[in-house]
Amino acid sequence: MPHINYRDKQLSFKIVYYGPGLSGKTTNLMYIHQALEKDRRGDIVVLDTAEERTLFFDFFPLELGRIEGYSVHFNMYTVPGQVYYEASRRLILEGADGVVFVADSHEGRMADNVESFCMLQTNLTSFGLDWQRFPLVLQYNKRDLVEVLPLGTLERELGLNGIPVLEAVATAGTGVMETIRTVSRHVIQKFQL
Amino acid sequence: MGYPMEQRDCDFSRILQQMIDKTNALTALLVTKEGISVAEAGDTSYLNTTAMSALVAGMFSATREVARMVGETQFSILLQQGENRHIHIGLIADSKMLVIIFEDFSRIGLVRYEARRICPQLEEAFRREASSDSREAKIGTPLFKEYALNLIDRIFETK
Ligand SMILES: Nc1nc2c(ncn2[C@@H]2O[C@H](COP(=O)(O)OP(=O)(O)OP(=O)(O)O)[C@@H](O)[C@H]2O)c(=O)[nH]1
Ligand SMILES: [Mg+2]
Numbered sequence: 001m002p003h004i005n006y007r008d009k010q011l012s013f014k015i016v017y018y019g020p021g022l023s024g025k026t027t028n029l030m031y032i033h034q035a036l037e038k039d040r041r042g043d044i045v046v047l048d049t050a051e052e053r054t055l056f057f058d059f060f061p062l063e064l065g066r067i068e069g070y071s072v073h074f075n076m077y078t079v080p081g082q083v084y085y086e087a088s089r090r091l092i093l094e095g096a097d098g099v100v101f102v103a104d105s106h107e108g109r110m111a112d113n114v115e116s117f118c119m120l121q122t123n124l125t126s127f128g129l130d131w132q133r134f135p136l137v138l139q140y141n142k143r144d145l146v147e148v149l150p151l152g153t154l155e156r157e158l159g160l161n162g163i164p165v166l167e168a169v170a171t172a173g174t175g176v177m178e179t180i181r182t183v184s185r186h187v188i189q190k191f192q193l
Numbered sequence: 194m195g196y197p198m199e200q201r202d203c204d205f206s207r208i209l210q211q212m213i214d215k216t217n218a219l220t221a222l223l224v225t226k227e228g229i230s231v232a233e234a235g236d237t238s239y240l241n242t243t244a245m246s247a248l249v250a251g252m253f254s255a256t257r258e259v260a261r262m263v264g265e266t267q268f269s270i271l272l273q274q275g276e277n278r279h280i281h282i283g284l285i286a287d288s289k290m291l292v293i294i295f296e297d298f299s300r301i302g303l304v305r306y307e308a309r310r311i312c313p314q315l316e317e318a319f320r321r322e323a324s325s326d327s328r329e330a331k332i333g334t335p336l337f338k339e340y341a342l343n344l345i346d347r348i349f350e351t352k
Contacts, residue, residue: 032349043241059248061244064341088255181345
């Protein structure tokens with residue numbers, strides 16, 4: 001459920017980038033942030049370690065615009081991918097209206113992708129959400145690598161049917177806007193008062 | 194109860210402003226646990242309140258986990274002492290945070306006292322708001338969605 005402030009006529013949705021460590025979540029968010037017009041976006045907050053690994057979260061607010069008198073916002077977050085930050089991931093995921101799962105296309109990362117996705121499922125279920133009906137898109141990032149997982153591998157392994165799938169090279173911005181557009185559209189379509 | 198609309202609208206800000214006047218604090222914010230600022234008072238010109246709210250909510254949920262680890266359900270107050278500015282964060286009705294930024298640390302007792310004192314007033318204001326019938330059904334309608342989808346296509350267009 002998005003956060004609705006009837007007094008100030010504000011509607012805020014939360015979008016979370018989830019996935020294994022180093023899959024490119026922060027790179028996705030940074031690209032979107034710099035691609036947006038300045039008056040639409042707030043400052044980006046990056047909480048990372050000295051090695052630029054996300055420690056707690058990255059965040060920026062985006063103002064979509066005014067609709068029917070309401071000012072509609074999208075608050076964008078990334079979670080830390082490293083396995084031992086599970087508690088932080090849960091906290092950030094709570095209250096999400098839509099999730100982008102950023103998978104690492106590197107062949108050797110198959111097991112990490114699967115493990116991370118299973119944790120996502122477990123967490124969404126524990127929040128009382130039906131993850132099969134939840135706005136969720138799968139991004140195969142790092143398509144520029146030489147040996148990449150063929151599309152369909154993860155869906156088959158995880159038994160995913162009908163989930164929107166996109167290819168990306170986040171470092172070059174390829175597929176990044178398509179991904180955020182796809183998840184945002186799903187969030188709006190599923191939105192009910 | 195019987196409040197005219199405008200008066201109800203500024204309830205939160207009025208309560209926060211009174212607290213600022215009494216404590217001489219710099220800024221006060223009311224933040225939801227989702228990280229959204231719902232009311233502000235005092236000087237906010239130096240502060241990115243959106244980012245601040247997201248961070249404070251993150252801090253509070255992290256603190257809740259820390260509390261659980263030591264067998265508490267939650268720490269109700271967070272206090273950060275700086276060189277020149279200090280932050281007092283208190284939990285309200287289990288779902289909101291009252292953030293007070295102040296400069297004179299010797300006033301910490303007063304800040305803590307006032308934060309506790311206005312708690313019931315804020316809770317009451319939240320209850321009034323929840324029961325007031327200012328809700329409109331304009332959001333979530335097919336037309337609303339169509340507008341939103343158009344905006345999304347425009348804003349996230351591929352360059
Ligand atoms: N080759 C290639 N490298 C990428 C791509 N996207 C991101 N990277 C690189 O992968 C590394 C990790 O990217 P991040 O965006 O920090 O990854 P993350 O998912 O936020 O990682 P954590 O915060 O630790 O969970 C960086 O060195 C990026 O430059 C891509 O599409 N192709
Ligand atoms: Mg990161």
